[in-house]
Amino acid sequence: MSRGNDLRLKLFATGAKAASLYFKVNQEVYFCPLCRRGYLIQAVIDGTLTLEHVPPKSLGGKPLVLTCKDCNSGSGHSIDSAAALREDVESILDVIMGRKEDANPRAAEMIVGGNRVQIRVSRSGGFTELKLVESASKPDALQGAQDVLETHVRNGTGQGEEIRIEVTRKAFHTKAAISDLKTAFLAAFAFFGYRFALHPNLRPVREQILQPDQDIIGNRFHTTLNDEASLKEPTLIAITEPLPCIAAIIGKRIILMPEPHGDRKLYEIVRREDYSKTFKGNALGWPVSMxxxxxxxxxxxxxxxxxxxxxxxxxxxxxxx
Ligand SMILES: [Zn+2]
Missing domain, CATH: 1.10.287 (Helix Hairpins)
Structure with a gap:
């Protein structure tokens, strides 16, 4: 049996034990924390219960819990690939802004003076290099972009017309935020257990993760911290003020979730314009196991x-x- 199977068997046993405490039954059943369906150990052998990396594998996460194949490969795949794409765009922005060096050219789309062109971006030795990709850009857009850039080079930085560079942002941001919500939810599941994940207060969270194309909880469940507040390691926080809830900090992003004893209308409250963004709470760390x-x-x-x-x-x- 492979190492992946060993790990899945171990997670199954841990989860089934917690489930038996929660449901007060003796049978060995693991419940998928997202769809709440129960699985017997056969589901580990036949691959119906799959390892879920938290955060997603593409973002460097480690296997933490089991979810069922439907939840992992269906909606799960589409939101996690959106999160990977967002990471890619942010990384390209860091290279363009000179915040990070990356000698490997990265593909991006850029608008220069209204011309949409394909570029490759790299940065080394303190210099950012933007290369227009001729084969992938429309000829007139390419010419327009070249004219703008040449004018810019002639006039020197800081003089003449300001150059506008926009890295194209697509609808993947909403889905990427839902991927963050999944990361937050599964980490909190590993930390607290079924009593958290299967609580009725968390139902809108589970539904939003499983139906990323629907607007179930609005878009105020996530917000961005200022630079000083961002943390290197992801962390769960038991928020006490302005209202009790569970938050996950992932990089610069903070994701809010209702807590079992808190207000189930959390997302309606944070949708209000006067809602305060100053949070107080206790850091709980990040689970490394169930x-x-x-x-x-x-x-x-x-x-x-x-x-x-x-x-x-x-x-x-x-x-x-
Ligand atoms: Zn499931």
Whole structure:
């Protein structure tokens, strides 16, 4: 059996154990946190339960949880490829703006003085090189762009007409944000467990991830932090103010999700114009494995209450670890 299978079997066992605590059943069933369908161990063997990288593999994420093939390869694929595309565009922008060096030319589309042309961008030794790709651009647009650039070179930087460079932005930004939402949701699932993921308050989140073409929760679930606040490592945060919710910080982006005990109308509240963007809360870190803290904690507390016996309660409390 391959290493991928070993890992999936391990995740299955961890998930099924948490699910049995949540649903109070003894059968070994793993529930896909997105579509809530239950799977027996056969689903690991036949490949119906698949490894899900959080963040997506293309963005350097590691396998963290299992989701079913339908959720992973269907809508999941389209939102994750949008996130990869967005990363690509941002990386090209960094090269153009001189924030990053990359000697490998990257393909991009650029508008120079109203002319839409294909370019290749690279940056090394402190110089950004923009190369017009003749074969992929329309001849008159290419000529127009060349004229603008030559005028710019003749006049020198900072003089004459300002050059406008726009890297084309497409509809992938909405889908990329939904991919962030999936990353946030699955990380919170690994951290808290089924008691978080399957809670009715999280239903709009699951639906939005599974139907990225529909507008279910609006577009205010994500916002961008200012430069100083961005973090290198992704982090989950239990937000306490202005209203209790769970947030994930991924790079410069902050993604908001309802919490089981919070307001299920979170997204209606953040849609209001007067909504404050100043958040206060406690950093929780980022799960490196399925921790399922809520499922285990509540199971522990229950056994402690029921036994009235210090010894048994302590024993039960350590069983789950
Ligand atoms: Zn599923």
């Amino acid at each position: 921790e399922f803290r809520l499922d285990r904690f509540l199971a522990r507390n229950k056994s402690a209450q029921m036994t009235h016996n210090g010894e048994t309660a302590r024993k039960n409390a350590t069983d789950g670890d």
